[in-house]
Amino acid sequence: MKTVSLISQLIIPLFILFTILYGCAKRVRVYDCFISGAKGGVGVVIRIFPYLLAIFVAVKAFQASGAFEFAQELLQGILEVFHVPIDVVSIALIKPLSGSASLGVFTNIVKTNGPDSLASLISAVIMGSAETTFYVLAIYLGAVGVKRTRYLVPVCVFADLVGIIISISIVKLFFPLG
């Protein structure tokens, strides 16, 4: 744990130091290089912006409309059959859509159920093993402006679903008493 945390802290400073020193050793004008590279950032972000806008508006609207609560109620019945805490539904639904919102939902689950409850443990594993899929899709597809994504989106959604089932099963295996 401690070593990994230390490596995480060291990796970026060391990497930047190495890059700059290597550039200097090769007699590259490091500062001018950095500036000319950074110039490209504006273009990239402008290209991505409309994609981000589209997905953020849709996700916010979906949360505000109450459709979210409806989907939750729908799924609760299924989860009860498998003895999975109801709160897991909200984290499983929100994680692919929004990073900041899922963090809020997760904190709330930990607060209301206690940090060592089954609901908190399952949510923690889902938080760590799932990604904000639609944000990633919007940014990476926007960056290159591809229009036809073939079967990518359905595969992502299906993989997310399986990932959540895997997370729940693993927690139930690891913490059988819950």
Next chain:
Amino acid sequence: MNTVWVLLIVISIFFSFLNGRLDEFTKSIFEGAKSAVEVSLFLLGIVSLWLGITKIIENSGLIHRLSSFFQYFVRKLFKNIPPEHPAITSITFNFLANLFGLGNAATPLGIKAMQDLKALNPGRETITFEMMLFIIVNTASIQLIPFTVIGILADHGSKDPSAIVLPTLLATFLSALFALGILFAVRRVFK
């Protein structure tokens, strides 16, 4: 994405009508627009920063050394990337940044990787299999230690916050493997 977007918007309007939340709907789309601007401003900073740093890597020739070093690993998965292509390095950097939970570096480097992959097939509007593969690995979110999650558990007085590390790692790797499996299986069907 078209289907996803249409579904999200239409379902939202339908439900806000049913729940009498039309006002909230209108408010939420402006709020969404606002957070898109905030996130873009944030991205503008970190993307430019990392593009500046990668430019040094490219101009100093470090990129050729790095890509010839990493290509053995990356080319196992991405078979159609030519040797010493810049995409090899940017893909590796993105994976490493993800592995160590460095989200602020992972996204800009991922954008760079997507553009490098696009350079292999310029002018095409259809996604390539390599791009799909790259996105799938990214959405699987392979991370060694989920620091944020552990932090929250510890803040609320968990007995053993790091107990979730092993199950999370296992869940991540299994779902990544499964996602890749689905992708390769679907490719066979659509070929």
